[in-house]
Amino acid sequence: MDALLELANEASVSSHRDAMFAGAPINTSEGQPALHIALRAPSTHKIVVDGIDVVKEVQRVRHLMADFATGVRNGKIVGATGKQFTHIINVGIGGSDLGPALVWDALSQILTPSLHCSFVSNIDPVDVEKVLEQHDAQHTLVVLCSKTFSTAETLSNGRIIQQWLAASVGEAGVAQHCAVVSVDPQRATAAGIAFAHSFDIWPWVGGRYSVASAVNLANIVAFGSNVFDDFLSGMCAVDEHFVETPLAKNIPVMMGLIGVWNRSILGRETQAVVPYSTALRLFAPYLQQLIMESNGKQISSDNVAVATQTSPVVWGSIGTNSQHAFMQMLHQGTSVVPVDLIGFAKTQATHGDAHDSLMANMFAQAQALAFGAESTEPQRAMPGNRASTVLMANELSAQTLGALIALYEHSVFVQGCVWGINSFDQWGVELGKKLTQNISQQIAQGAPSSDQDASTSQLLQWYLKHQ
Structure with a gap:
């Protein structure tokens, strides 16, 4: 040693x-801090980034989430038809799914949640359709998590779920059933996602480090903010041990x-x-x-x-x-x-x-x-x-x-x-997203592009032929 x-x-x-x-x-x-530790820092701490005390910002959002969770749990925040929420569908992928899903699966074994949570991540439509079959839209709250609302999986599933909601509560009522978690919630609006509730995250939190943020909103509502506080206190204790x-x-x-x-x-x-x-x-x-x-x-x-x-x-x-x-x-x-x-x-x-x-x-x-x-x-x-x-x-x-x-x-x-590596970027993930956009366009056009590599071109031709 x-x-x-x-x-x-x-x-x-x-x-x-x-x-x-x-x-x-x-x-x-990416020229960013990696401040997942600020998400669970005591309120007395101060970390200033670009002139802003990020701990104070985190505390502001935590209070908003606690109020929202209380409102949903006591029936003061309800769906478009006035019915109380009994189920939550969390929509996200990567850290916006794996973290909340882990917390739900672990804590629901030892605690009794007030609402039931389901998770939708994969762009495979079978995933979202099977989840929707188990829910009553009028009793369902949807939490959509995406830093930029440019993630294909979240947008696809979000639009499918909002169509499902509209069929039950009407177009005008969809927003009342939806909360978004994002760096810029207006990007959700630009992507065609309706919502009545929004909660901030920040560019300095990577997805795989975001479980202590509003990305965990579904569990905060299901188990209550006090349980989330306990969860954060465990993280904070290890942070302090690591530093001291x-x-x-x-x-x-x-x-x-x-x-x-x-x-x-x-x-x-x-x-x-x-x-x-x-x-x-x-x-x-x-x-x-x-x-x-x-x-x-x-x-x-x-x-x-x-x-x-x-x-x-x-x-x-x-x-x-x-x-x-x-x-x-x-x-x-x-x-x-x-x-x-x-x-x-x-x-x-x-x-x-x-x-x-x-x-x-x-x-x-x-x-x-x-x-x-x-x-x-x-x-x-x-x-x-x-x-x-x-x-x-x-x-x-x-x-x-x-x-x-x-x-x-x-x-x-x-x-x-x-x-000697940067543990907080993920350029290998970004390449796959970029290539997917290009290939999706070729599928929509019904043929591979002339400059496509031979292997991918053959795969696309077979797929298009057998659809």
Whole structure:
């Protein structure tokens, strides 16, 4: 660990961290701060960007969200026909979906929401149509999340849902059922999205870091603002630990450095995440975006090729399901995969003995990975010496969930510092969007363009022929 800590010091992790918390434009390629930490900062803190105290702005929006949530929950804010909202549909993709969906799936296992939430993300029309089949438009609130309202998936699904609403409450009533979350809500209007309620986010919050913002509005309404406050307090506690604790005892720093060791020194290409909690079944997909979109890069912040391997491929599932799916490979396969195992000492479930068995399974997997098993029969032998990191908490709560997310956020930041990359841009995502626009135009025209590459041209011709 001493060598890894020396590496962290050489990479100036502490000074980069301090610059992030001070609001410096550490997202250099976009000239932006990365101030997701301001979203959960105490109201007494002050972070000034371009002459504006962003903490004060965040607090203003939090108060607006709390008032809105209270109004919906107590029936003072209702739909166009005067009926109380009982269901929420969250429309977004990437961080505007993965974060809220994770929070809903986790907290609805341990708390009783006042409204039911559903999530629509994919542009596949089957996704949105199946969700709409389960809802009564007159009782449905729709939350549409997009920083710029230029995201194709959100616009497509938003328009389909608004047509569905109009068929039930009339064109004039659609807006009363819709809230938008955006950097500039008027862009939603320009895109043809009607809404009566809007909540701000800011350019300095990346989508994959936005779960502490108004992007989580659906859950704030469903569970209440007090639960959201608890969620943010967990994130804030980890922020404070990250800033105040020496590197050698700093949990996000240690996690980040272990990740660097596994990926860059040992050459481990993938990382598995296995929560022993059904409530965290969406945690691995959430981390896929957080880790791979942040650090899946080959060019440094100085615009030169990196000298080592960066982000691992992240995957996983819940325990004990994973033991009947892929743990065989982790124990005896030719690829060595570091594993994060996550568990809780307490459960809110009635059958505590089953929870004991669940945790026993997790401890057994960590033991088996570490020490393996000898056998005179080669096919029964397990080599061991396979790394796992075990994360334990007292129990799953809104506060614990927030802390867990912040822990991984900061460990990703530490890795980005060591690798010398910008963890806050995503130009690989932008290229796909640009190419999709061009190909969509060719589909609408009924033929590939003359300058299209041969492979894509053949695919388009086959698709158009078989529609």
